[in-house]
Amino acid sequence: MKKLNKLTLTALLFTSISLSASGLSQKAANGQEFYLDADCQKCHNQDSKYDAKKKKSKNMKDLNKWVRSCDTFFDVGWFPEEQQDVIKYLNEIYYKY
Numbered sequence: 001m002k003k004l005n006k007l008t009l010t011a012l013l014f015t016s017i018s019l020s021a022s023g024l025s026q027k028a029a030n031g032q033e034f035y036l037d038a039d040c041q042k043c044h045n046q047d048s049k050y051d052a053k054k055k056k057s058k059n060m061k062d063l064n065k066w067v068r069s070c071d072t073f074f075d076v077g078w079f080p081e082e083q084q085d086v087i088k089y090l091n092e093i094y095y096k097y
């Protein structure tokens with residue numbers, strides 16, 4: 001039990017260090033993980049050089065729509081809260097609406 005707690009603490013510590021280093025909010029950092037897990041970066045670069053294809057989204061509403069459609073199209077199955085985190089992530093690294 002003691003050992004487990006120590007491990008958990010270390011993991012938490014690591015997570016918070018990498019979060020502050022990335023400069024993302026907590027939600028966006030979660031979104032980044034979902035994004036990487038779902039392999040979205042296969043087609044859209046996932047770093048500061050994010051590839052928006054044709055930059056069709058002009059505002060938050062469009063961005064919501066697009067994330068939902070790529071989620072559906074590639075059968076990722078994100079929960080609404082997960083989608084929101086991904087939207088926040090893309091907005092923080094790229095769109096900045």
Ligand code: HEC
Nearest residue numbers: 038039040042043052053054055056057066067070071076
């Ligand atoms: C197989 C390649 C591919 C994958 C994988 C993919 N996308 Fe896309 N995505 C595209 C293409 C192509 C477009 C532009 C479609 C168009 O212009 O009609 C697009 C458009 C978008 C846009 C709108 C970009 C803009 O502003 O114009 C967003 C946001 C987006 N995708 C998010 C995601 C997310 C989130 C995932 C992961 C679930 C994902 N995409 C996975 C190919 C992909």
